[in-house]
Amino acid sequence: MTYQLRPGLSFGFIGERAVLLDLDINRYFLIKAEAAQALRDLIAGTVDAGTIRRLPRPGGRSLLVEGSNGFEPVEAALPGSSVLEAEARVSAHLPFHHALRAQLEASASLRILGIKRSIAAWRRARPVDVGRQLSIETADHARAFALRRADVPIQRSCVPDSLALMRLLWRKGLDADLYFGVRLDPFAAHCWVQAEDYLLSDPLANVLSFSPVFRL
Structure with missing residues (x-):
């Protein structure tokens, strides 16, 4: 068995x-x-x-x-840097309403469906055959979203913010990994988006103390 x-x-x-x-x-x-x-x-x-x-x-x-799917632990490359802290000009054109739409979709899904069904919905929406490696376009769109997110009049929260970024990347034909992670003593949880060992959603210091326990 x-x-x-x-x-x-x-x-x-x-x-x-x-x-x-x-x-x-x-x-x-x-x-x-x-x-x-x-x-x-x-x-x-x-x-x-x-x-x-x-x-x-x-x-x-x-x-x-x-079942036959096994029981492997969630692991992630230790983040080495954040694209949000790189000295690079944002060249991606991201209209404000695109960032607002992604944020509203994520927030509404979590409020109406809850976390489990929202994660399932995001899994179904993920494009197939799209690599999750860091690219210039991925980094540029992550920086563009971070700039637009500052103008979105919705309270910041790591889970909807990360889901919104993932949705936005998918619409551009890009992909990355979304993680939930924790730290102990005292306990805290966080959600972030990462491609290889580059953070797309957070400054480096926000994530280094967290260990992943879930990956989308």
């Missing part, structure tokens, strides 16, 4: 511990060292009753279901 993570779950390791995101209920769970080691054992191929018993059951539900 083969197993995979239950749909809606993702996780990442932070030192000896792990953090699990359950999109079904929009909650993060801290996985302590012993249970995190059981996850590592599963990844290494030790799928037996003892290992499965050591797994956490956040919310009283099993992490695993039958």
